[in-house]
Amino acid sequence: MHERPTTIAELSVAAERIGTVRPPRQRQLAGGMAHLRKQVDVPKRICAAVGCDRPHIARDLCTMHYQRARHRGALDPRPTTLDRFWAKVDKGADPDCWVWIGARGDNGYGSFYVNRDLKQQAHRFAYESFVGPIPTGLDLDHLCRNRACVNPAHLEPVTRRENARRGLWGTAMRTHCKHGHEYTPENTYYYRGARRCRECNRLDCRQRGQKR
Numbered sequence: 001m002h003e004r005p006t007t008i009a010e011l012s013v014a015a016e017r018i019g020t021v022r023p024p025r026q027r028q029l030a031g032g033m034a035h036l037r038k039q040v041d042v043p044k045r046i047c048a049a050v051g052c053d054r055p056h057i058a059r060d061l062c063t064m065h066y067q068r069a070r071h072r073g074a075l076d077p078r079p080t081t082l083d084r085f086w087a088k089v090d091k092g093a094d095p096d097c098w099v100w101i102g103a104r105g106d107n108g109y110g111s112f113y114v115n116r117d118l119k120q121q122a123h124r125f126a127y128e129s130f131v132g133p134i135p136t137g138l139d140l141d142h143l144c145r146n147r148a149c150v151n152p153a154h155l156e157p158v159t160r161r162e163n164a165r166r167g168l169w170g171t172a173m174r175t176h177c178k179h180g181h182e183y184t185p186e187n188t189y190y191y192r193g194a195r196r197c198r199e200c201n202r203l204d205c206r207q208r209g210q211k212r
Contacts, residue, residue: 177197
């Protein structure tokens with residue numbers, strides 16, 4: 001015949017054996033999550049309809065009010081692809097260029113999601129939307145030399161070789177680097193065939209040294 005547990009320790013061991021108390025690891029995880037829940041009190045989004053406290057599902061409405069609004073045609077129409085495009089274009093930043101203020105790649109060209117599955121360069125989308133299809137095998141050259149520009153009037157379809165030639169010519173014609181330092185013989189060096197600014201290199205080395 002088994003003896004009844006009398007101490008707290010014996011009761012805990014007996015309870016763990018019959019599964020009424022969580023194992024130590026589970027108790028530790030549960031306690032940690034409870035502590036986090038106390039620290040971060042995330043407010044629940046509720047329905048925007050007056051007097052409704054049901055949880056938000058879509059368009060700031062609960063399931064019932066969303067279905068009612070959808071059947072009655074009272075929902076605001078979703079923005080079109082062109083609406084989303086124009087929302088990321090600033091025509092006032094430059095008198096001629098249409099500057100893309102949305103996401104940009106490392107190469108300086110704008111990125112635009114035409115839909116959930118199709119991502120396209122913003123200037124190519126602008127040309128195809130307002131001018132027409134880009135001829136097969138041709139690239140779009142920025143006549144304004146501003147890669148963030150999406151103005152179709154500043155884009156010209158050219159061969160890749162011509163596009164590269166124009167880019168090299170434009171770089172060779174610059175007298176200052178992008179930070180305003182003049183390309184003098186004393187302030188210029190070449191790395192892998194490209195012209196570099198010595199002052200910019202000194203500033204970069206100084207900043208890297210300060211971070212260490």
